[in-house]
Amino acid sequence: MGILALRADERVANVTFSADSLSVSLKDGRTITVPLAWYPKLLHASSPQRSNWKVAGGGYGIHWPDLDEDLNTEGLLRGDQDGVGLVVPGTCHGAAILTGSVTVCPA
16 A cells, blocks of 8 residues: 655745744645844835735745845745855856856855
8 A cells, every 4th residue: 555645835825924034834734934034125124015925936936026025935945045145146266056046156
């Protein structure tokens, strides 16, 4: 008899904020909660600006039009932080990892 494995669905279902965290509920029932300090635009935004978000990227992204801010569930699950280790594209010495429109230089 086989074991039924549930398939993960990392698409965005809902986004909520507390005083110091961002929580993203996924379609498969999981919730990702990260410190709001990781995302300065969201940290310094007003409550109405934070509340004005839209699902983007085929369901895997979140866009805040008032803030020109975009996050995706893959990055949230990896623990990516806005602005940490980021450089101007093309300025790394040696290998670099391209994530979206930003180049991340390995340490």
